[in-house]
Amino acid sequence: MRSGCLVEQGTHEELIGKPEEVYHSLVAAQQAAASEANKGGRPSLLRQPSNVSSSVPSHGGPRAEEQSKLVESRTEKEIERERIDAIAKAYKVPWRRIFALSKPESGFYIPALLGAAVFGSVMPF
Numbered sequence: 001m002r003s004g005c006l007v008e009q010g011t012h013e014e015l016i017g018k019p020e021e022v023y024h025s026l027v028a029a030q031q032a033a034a035s036e037a038n039k040g041g042r043p044s045l046l047r048q049p050s051n052v053s054s055s056v057p058s059h060g061g062p063r064a065e066e067q068s069k070l071v072e073s074r075t076e077k078e079i080e081r082e083r084i085d086a087i088a089k090a091y092k093v094p095w096r097r098i099f100a101l102s103k104p105e106s107g108f109y110i111p112a113l114l115g116a117a118v119f120g121s122v123m124p125f
Contacts, residue, residue, distance in 0.1 A: 007022050008015055015023035 008018075015021065016027060018024055
């Protein structure tokens with residue numbers, strides 16, 4: 001698809017066989033991005049065996065597998081949480097944009113401020 005319109009149609013093998021077409025370039029871009037991520041550009045989110053699971057005795061059977069899965073899922077959640085925290089810290093919203101979005105309501109600022117002051121002074125009594 002290109003710009004919301006169907007450009008090519010066929011099986012994966014047929015579309016890959018056409019090197020100058022859209023599908024081929026899409027697959028090549030995905031493979032390049034995946035190889036770049038695995039080289040160390042970004043940490044891979046694929047499951048990797050943890051060191052804790054190797055210390056569990058091998059005769060544990062399914063229980064040992066459960067524990068290693070819990071450790072892996074915990075580390076994946078921690079990685080995702082750290083990634084989200086980093087994005088949140090890096091993203092700063094400009095105050096001008098916030099005030100520009102609230103510009104239609106700017107006529108209510110002074111009456112709202114006066115009303116809040118009156119209500120706040122009356123409330124303790």
